[in-house]
Amino acid sequence: MPQVAQYKIALCQLPVTADKHGNIARARARIDAAAAAGAKLVVLPEIWNCPYAMETMPSYAEDIDGGRSPSVSMLSEVAAARKITIVGGSVPEMASGQLFNTCCVVGPDGEIKAKHRKLHLFGIDIPGDITFRESDTFTAGQEPTVVDTDVGRIGIGICHDIRFPELAMLYRSRGAHLICYPSAFNMSTGQLLWDLMQKSRAVDNQLFVATCSPARDPNSPSEFVVWGNSSLIAPFGEVLAAAGHEDATVIGEIDLSLVEAVRANLPLETQGRGDLYRLIDVQRERSS
């Protein structure tokens, strides 16, 4: 059981520049400010320590397992100093010659509690609009991630992972009350789909969903301009907190008893017709 069932969560929608040390210092200051405002859980964006540009990504990569990661060291220091849990967005990770898009979850003791490598790499080709292929640069992770923290059991996905409802269903079946998706949606798919997908994952699985994006840079030299709009969604689909596209930290309140209440009021788990359709992995998890 989590030590706290009701708590404040902060989504730090950080601006990101090419200056890695500046990005780390800014993130630290924002996490500190969020903790001072009472947040027990702080979430950072996808790729917050460097620009979201595939050409330069390898030059920013860090060796997390080898303990040579200034970004993750900062997260450990500030989590321990403030006694908070941090879902540390993601940073480029180099391991065994492969590049991963990796999120570390750090506990109030400063230890890494989980490491999630983005499972679904973003690939899109809409001629005249957007063409992007993360798999040219990144290797996909192999493990879904559910982690027990002081603020409850959390499932982790990174950006494009949100598009795959099966992953969120698996996390629910493994007991998650909250799924955090550090993200960097883009202008093309963000406007139509960003809100919709967050609400869908929350409502289908009757849990909280938190997303955190970098702030939009309207003058970005990159063709990948981020959508922003970090949000906290409740299990019935209500928006509890939301940023615009600018540099901001938004703070929302999570009450885990709401998850149990919504599931009792509307018992989708028992109403489902597993006799007519089933997802083998989800089903296996539920019956074990």
Ligand SMILES: O=C(O)CCC(=O)C(=O)O
């Ligand atoms: O799925 C999408 O539409 C956007 C995903 C994305 O931008 C990403 O995974 O970085």
